Amino acid sequence: MNFAKLLPADVLLAWYDRHQRALPWRLTPEAHAAGDRADPYRVWLSEIMLQQTTVKAVKPYFERFVTLWPTVESLAAAGEEPVLREWAGLGYYSRARNLIACARRVATDLGGRFPQTSLELQDLPGIGPYTAAAIAAIAFNERAAVVDGNIERVFSRYFAISAPLPQAKADIREHVLAATPSLRPGDFAQALMDLGATLCTPRSPACALCPLEEGCVARRGGNPTAFPVKAPRKVxxxxxxxxxIAERAGDGAVLLVKRPVKGLLGGMSGVPTTHWTARQDGETGISAAPLAGEWQRAGTIGHVFTHFELRLDVFHAVICSQTAASATLDGWWSAPRHLPEEALPSVMKKAISAALPQAFAPAPQRGNLA
DNA sequence: GAGACGTGGCT
DNA sequence: TAGCCAAGTCT
Structure with a gap:
């Protein structure tokens, strides 16, 4: 493809050298100047966590992971359970299972070294076109076309691309590839992402501060927020x-089960539930209770997933230790002080909290509460 | 290609 | 507030 115009990498990189964000997985400018190279393990880990997830949400998880598992070998040697527990709350749990699978493949089949090309990286579990290009560019200096949501937005505005996403992806990718410099491809990608995150934002872009304002076609047209064009979303x-919520008499332990590996919240822990269906009637579902007991309604919680909205009726019963001990269970009883450490997705914590408000209450502060 | 797959923050 | 949105991948 032949482009009459390129997005100017030099201008963008000059801006990046002044305004780049300091992020835990990023080399400091000083370290970079001293010749340090980005650690492929940290780049990979951060990129997996950042898939469809905000920087703010990722930061504490990233810090915790690299503290617990500073190398790909240490992560590969970790059990599945501790990793899922640490991932709990971040969402998209298949990422955590793929993370483990990928770490083990790198540690055992590849001698602990990540492949250095985007082509090979993409063969690893959990690594798609974006992540492969990002790791290759940032960690291995490959001139790879890195295209994420930020970069799609920046380019669709810069060139006023009127075709809707996702159809416009191929066109955008060509523009990105053409603009990507050989010298600092990783910084170029990160500069675009920083620009998209801080100036060229979805709602109210700060065009007056943008280093690319001069050549931006959407800016010239006066309506940058009209781009990117997207297909209408479904209801x-x-x-x-x-x-x-089965609460064992005596110690207050809660019955948990492990969810099937495939599907929603796959492989994570949770309380027993019915299936989540489209039924609208007032049927309680008590008949599906995992144990005999005096089940009481504890409320209804709402939770919004990407592709549906859930309304979950929460039932609570205190189960006498006799029943708790004798019943045939495929789960386990988790004592109150262990509950916060379980691999519980947010929706499960929400459900448990409806019946047991103190279950995940923040640790009491020292000193007086006003 | 389109749907499955989480969560929390922001406007 | 009710959407909209975030450094996507897998099937």
């Missing part, structure tokens, strides 16, 4: 279900 269906 979220509502599903309903019931969740059962």
């Amino acid at each position: 979220k269906p509502v599903r309903r279900g019931a969740a059962f």
Whole structure:
């Protein structure tokens, strides 16, 4: 493809040298100047965590992971459970399972070294076109076309691309490849992402501060927020279900089960629930309770997933230790002080909290509460 | 290609 | 507030 115009990498890189964000997975400018190279493990880990996830949400998780598992070998040697527990709350849990699979493949099959090309990286579990290009560019200096949501937005505005996403992806990718410099491809990608995150934002872009303002076609046209054009999104269906908080008499332990590896919240822990279906009737679902007991309604929680909205009726029962001990269970009883450490997705914590408000209450502060 | 797949923050 | 949105991947 032949482009009459390129997005100017030199201008963007000059801006990046002044305004880049300091991020835990990023080399400091001083370290970079001293000749340090980015650690492929940290680049990979951060890129997996950042898939569809905000920088703010990722930061504490990233810090915790690199503290617990500073190398790909240490992560590969970790059990699945501790990794899922640490991932709990970050969402998109298949990422955590792929993370483990990828670490083990790198540690065992590849001698602990990540492949250095985007082509090979993309063969690893959890690494798609974006992540492969990002790792190759940032860690291995490959002139790879890195295209994420930020970069799609920046380019669709800069060139006023009127075709809607995702159809425009191929066109955008060509523009990105053409503009990517051989010298600092990783910095170029990160500069675009910083620009998209801080100036060329979805809602109210700060065009007056943008280093690319001069050549930006959308800016010239006066309506940068008209780009990127996207297909209208579909309405979220509502599903309903019931969740059962079984509390063991005596110690207050809660019955947990491990969810099937495939599907929603796959491989994570949770309380027993009915299936989540589209049924709208007032049926309680108590008949699906995992144990005999005096089940009481503890409320209804709402939770919004990417593709549906859930309304979950929460039931609570105190189970006498006799029943708790004798019943056939495929789960386990988790004592109150262990509950916060379980691999519980947010929706499960929300359900448990509806019945047991103190379950995940923040640790009491020292000193007096006003 | 389109749908499944989480969560929390921001406007 | 109710959407909209975030450094996507897998099937």
